[in-house]
Amino acid sequence: MITYRDARAADALPLSAMARRSFVETFGTLYSASDLATFLDDAFGANGLAAQLSDPDFTVRLAIDQGEIIGFAKMGPVTFPGEWRPDAIELYQFYVLGPWQGHGVAQEMMDWAIRHAREHGAREIILSVYVDNHRARRFYQRYGFEEIGAYAFQVGETIDDDRLMRLVI
Template sequence: MITYRDARTIDGPALSVMARRSFTETFGTLYPPSDLDAFLDEAFGPNGLPSQLSDPDFTIRLALDDDRIIGFVKMGPVTFPGEWRPDAIELYQFYVLAPWQGQGVAQELMAWALEHSRNHGAKEVILSVYVDNHRAHRFYERYGFRDIGRIAFRVGETVDDDNLMRLVL
């Protein structure tokens, strides 16, 4: 049975393993191994995602199947370059492992993310998504997100284009 709850500091190691697996499942073939390893260590190593579990600026919601993390969404302050509304919030990461895709996990996590945003006074949600991740684009567009520009996204030494997307709440 799939359950949902806020992440706790103790979830750090398991969340790191799950995030590495999900990113590699989705994007692993796009990058040289050295770039992929560098990104995974920076984003999901001890100084990355696990360290944010104790940071009050971030909230991470987990999807679990028999206490095993199968998905998560991370929300926090907007860090993209540029001028942003003070009542904007960023959707940083949104991952669901492949075996659970298409089973309603992403919809449940998105419902939580939008509710969390509204409850924290946000008037818009900002995110970035890899330009060629068409499945993710379609998912976000179903919720009303619209492209508003491009931003560089670094994976090791590789620099990709991401679309910036915004949802006005």
């Protein structure tokens, strides 16, 4: 049975391991080993995701199956370049491991993200998604997210073409 709860500092190591696994499963073939290692260390190392678990500006929601973290969503202040509404919130990372995709985990996590945004006074959710991640883009579009621009997402020395999307809530 899958359960959901907010992450705690004690979740740092298993959450970072799950995030690394999910990113490599989904995008690992797109990058050189050095670019991938740099990104994984920056995003999911001690100064990345783990440090944000104790930062009050961020909230991380976990999906857990039999004691294993199988998915997570991270929300916080919008950091994309440009001017954003003060009542906007960013959905930074939204990961579900492959074996649990298609089993309702992503829907439960997105429903939580929208509730969380509303409960914290947000009027819109902003995210970026890799241009060729068609499955994720279709998922976000089903929830009403619309493309609002392009974003250069850096993975090591590689610059990816991401799309910014917004959901007005």
